[in-house]
Amino acid sequence: MNHSVPDFEVGIIGGGPAGSSMACYLAKAGVKCVVFERELFPRPHVGESLVPSSTRVFKDLDFLPQMEEAKFPHKFGAVWTTNDENPGYVHDLEGLAPDYNVDIRFEERKQEGMEDRNYTYHVDRGKFDLMLLKHAQKLGATVYDGVKVGRVDFGPEHPEVYFNIGPKEMSVSCKMVVDCSGRQTFLGNQLKLKVKDTVFDQYAIHSWFDGYDRKVFAKRDTNLDYIYIHFLPISNTWIWQIPITDTVTSLGVVTQKKNFAKSKEDREKFFWETVGSRPLIAETLRKSDRVRPFKEEGDYSYAMKQLAGDRFMLVGDAGRFVDPIFSTGVSIALNSSRFAHKDILAAIEKNDFSRASFVDYETKLRRGTKNWYEFISVYYRLNVLFTYFISDKNYRLDVLKLLQGDVYDEEAPEVLTKMKQMVSKVEQNEKHPWHKLLGDLTSDAFRPQV
Ligand SMILES: Cc1cc2nc3c(=O)[nH]c(=O)nc-3n(C[C@H](O)[C@H](O)[C@H](O)COP(=O)(O)OP(=O)(O)OC[C@H]3O[C@@H](n4cnc5c(N)ncnc54)[C@H](O)[C@@H]3O)c2cc1C
Numbered sequence: 001m002n003h004s005v006p007d008f009e010v011g012i013i014g015g016g017p018a019g020s021s022m023a024c025y026l027a028k029a030g031v032k033c034v035v036f037e038r039e040l041f042p043r044p045h046v047g048e049s050l051v052p053s054s055t056r057v058f059k060d061l062d063f064l065p066q067m068e069e070a071k072f073p074h075k076f077g078a079v080w081t082t083n084d085e086n087p088g089y090v091h092d093l094e095g096l097a098p099d100y101n102v103d104i105r106f107e108e109r110k111q112e113g114m115e116d117r118n119y120t121y122h123v124d125r126g127k128f129d130l131m132l133l134k135h136a137q138k139l140g141a142t143v144y145d146g147v148k149v150g151r152v153d154f155g156p157e158h159p160e161v162y163f164n165i166g167p168k169e170m171s172v173s174c175k176m177v178v179d180c181s182g183r184q185t186f187l188g189n190q191l192k193l194k195v196k197d198t199v200f201d202q203y204a205i206h207s208w209f210d211g212y213d214r215k216v217f218a219k220r221d222t223n224l225d226y227i228y229i230h231f232l233p234i235s236n237t238w239i240w241q242i243p244i245t246d247t248v249t250s251l252g253v254v255t256q257k258k259n260f261a262k263s264k265e266d267r268e269k270f271f272w273e274t275v276g277s278r279p280l281i282a283e284t285l286r287k288s289d290r291v292r293p294f295k296e297e298g299d300y301s302y303a304m305k306q307l308a309g310d311r312f313m314l315v316g317d318a319g320r321f322v323d324p325i326f327s328t329g330v331s332i333a334l335n336s337s338r339f340a341h342k343d344i345l346a347a348i349e350k351n352d353f354s355r356a357s358f359v360d361y362e363t364k365l366r367r368g369t370k371n372w373y374e375f376i377s378v379y380y381r382l383n384v385l386f387t388y389f390i391s392d393k394n395y396r397l398d399v400l401k402l403l404q405g406d407v408y409d410e411e412a413p414e415v416l417t418k419m420k421q422m423v424s425k426v427e428q429n430e431k432h433p434w435h436k437l438l439g440d441l442t443s444d445a446f447r448p449q450v
Contacts, residue, residue, distance in 0.1 A: 006172075006173040006175055007034075007173050008032050008033055008175075009026075009031050009033060009174060009175045009176075010022075010031055010034075010176055010177075010178060010344060011034055011036070011152075011159065011178070012034065012036070012141075012177075013036050013177065013178070013180060013186050014035075014036070014037060014038075014179070014180035014181040014316075014318065015035045015036075015039075015041070015129070015143065015145065015180075016129055016180060016316065016333065017128075017129065017132060017316065018318065018334070019035050019178075019180030019181075020035065020132035020135070021057055021061065021333065021334045022178055022315060022337040022341060023133075023136035023141035024061045024063070024132070024135055024136045024139050025061065025337055025338070026141070027136060027139040027141040028061065028139050028140075029341070030140075031348060032142075033142070034141070034143070034144060034172065035143045035144065036144050036147050036163060037133065037145045037146070038146070038148035038149070040145055040146045041126070041130040041133055042129070043126055044125065045126070045129060046204070046206065046252070046295070046297055047324065047327075048123055048242045048244065048250050049242045049327040050120045050121050050123060050327070050331060051120060051331045051404055051405035052113075052120045052404045052405060053113075053334075053335055053405030054120055054121075054330060054334050054335075055113050055114055056113030056114075056335075057335060057338050061139075063131075066131055066135065067121060070123075070128070072121040072124070073121065073122045073243040073244070074120075074121060074225060075119055075120045076106060076107070076119045076222065076226060077104050077105040077226045078103065078226055078229065079103040079217070079218075079219075079226045079227070079228045080102045080229045081229070081231065102387045103219070103223055104399075104403065106120065106404060108396070108397065108400055109397045109400045111401075112406075114404075122225070122227070122242050122243050122244065124244050144163070147163045147165070149161055149162065149186060150164060152187065152190065152312075153171075154310075154311060158173040158175055159173065159174055159175075159177045160172070160173050161174065161177060175348070175353055177312045177313075178313045178314075178344070179314045179319075180315050180333075182318060183300055184318075185302070185304075185317075185318055187314060187318065188318060188319075191309070193305045193306055193314075194302055194303075197301035197302050197303065197322070199377070200301035200322060200323050201257040201299050202301065203257055203296065203297065203298050203299060203300075204252050204253065204255075205260075205294055205295070205296050206250060206251060206252025206294070206295055206297075207251065207290050207292050207293065207294045207295065208248050208249070208250050208290070208291050208292045209248070209289065210290075210291045212284055212285060213287065213288070214241070216280060217230075217280075225243045227327060228240070228241035229241075230278055230281055232253075232274060232278060233277050234255065234274065235256070236255065237253065237254065237255040238253075238254055238325070239251060239252065239253050239254075239274075239275065239281060249288075251275075251281075251285065254323070254325070259274075260298075267296060300323075303320050303369075304319055307358075307361065307362045308359075308361060308362050309355045310353065310355050311353045311354075313343075313358055313361065315337055315340050316329075317329060319336070320332075323376050323380075325376055325379055326402065326403060328405055331405040332368070335368075335408070339361050339364050340358070340361045342360070342361075343357055343358045343359075343360050364408050367408060368408040371402075371410070371413060371416065372407060374420070375402055375416060375419075378416070378419045378420060378423055381423050381439050382423050382426060382434060382437060382438055384437055385422060385434075386399065389419065395415050395418065398415035
């Protein structure tokens with residue numbers, strides 16, 4: 001039923017990082033909002049390593065003290081590794097051979113919001129998402145958890161959000177809806193806005209391991225809690241290594257769909273076979289205990305024709321997903337809320353919830369995601385380029401800027417243009433030493449589809 005005075009000003013579908021941070025921002029500004037979350041938290045979730053641009057949002061939301069109290073491992077930087085058998089995958093910096101291990105620290109570049117610290121966090125998403133959702137509640141947001149939204153009726157007046165409590169269908173009305181339902185892409189599906197990415201068809205299989213010895217790959221003790229990206233000698237395939245606690249480490253293989261085995265049994269076999277292409281990782285893993293079932297994430301890349309429309313916005317994974325190679329998903333979700341909530345506050349003020357009110361958000365996000373998309377495309381086309389650019393003092397900080405999650409301000413970062421030129425050069429010259437290292441993606445991939 002529609003009422004002339006809606007039940008809430010803003011209805012938020014999903015209580016992950018996008019939904020909770022949106023609810024925090026709005027509740028802090030005194031907006032009457034409600035979060036619908038279909039799960040009862042804590043629940044496991046992929047996406048455990050943050051980038052420093054998240055800190056700014058935690059500060060805005062007065063959430064940083066809780067991040068510290070939770071004792072999540074501090075993340076000071078990132079390392080890329082390969083082994084002697086596949087040296088070409090990481091540019092072999094002088095002094096770093098023979099194990100081709102390249103690292104970078106966040107503190108090397110100044111970043112807004114990071115003046116007082118040189119690290120971000122790796123998080124157990126069960127715990128982190130619960131904390132942020134509770135924080136939203138504490139700030140005044142209403143939270144309906146265990147409540148799955150079934151449909152939104154945009155009707156003639158206010159949108160009506162429908163959900164089931166037991167067998168009974170119920171609804172609440174709001175002035176606008178923010179879809180933060182993650183890769184479920186609730187509104188994107190309902191409104192038929194989703195466009196499947198034809199370039200990226202990555203799959204992942206991952207789990208947690210207790211007793212995985214992180215010293216094996218750390219060149220220095222200070223590198224122990226970095227994120228590790230291990231290149232594999234299989235096209236477009238890599239492994240993440242993310243600390244979860246002092247002893248538990250998350251490891252996941254990301255690969256192309258065509259490499260991914262079909263049956264569940266085959267998939268675990270696939271994990272071990274793939275990891276086996278880096279014998280030292282396999283050996284280290286076998287000495288540890290798997291403490292969670294394997295989980296898969298399939299075929300996850302897509303875009304949306306619109307990121308906002310009359311009386312709705314799509315925020316976080318509900319609006320776009322490419323590939324997790326730079327560990328940016330949670331940061332994008334949090335920063336999307338940072339940008340989007342400003343447009344929402346202005347829309348409430350004007351009482352105008354048409355798409356035009358959300359144009360700043362849409363523009364900023366499109367620019368950021370276009371830059372992400374292109375960096376990721378270059379990365380998959382020619383992995384070695386990244387470690388090469390990191391070793392070049394002219395570009396090291398520009399690459400770091402990306403790894404810190406600062407991509408929303410520049411239309412076309414110079415380093416990206418240089419990287420694309422380099423890829424073209426390598427593509428055109430069969431004798432170039434990197435030519436044989438080109439991945440399956442073509443430079444067509446640099447053209448964003450939406
Ligand atoms: C293989 C892989 C590895 C990744 N690694 C990283 C990483 O290292 N670092 C990083 O930052 N990101 C990573 N990501 C991305 C990260 O997982 C996401 O970007 C992030 O979780 C997005 O947050 P969100 O709030 O938009 O969505 P989600 O975290 O998915 O939250 C959406 C919420 O909506 C709820 N929901 C869905 N449908 C409904 C409904 N109908 N009604 C009510 N509730 C609903 C869900 O239960 C869920 O809690 C990775 C992703 C993948 C696939």
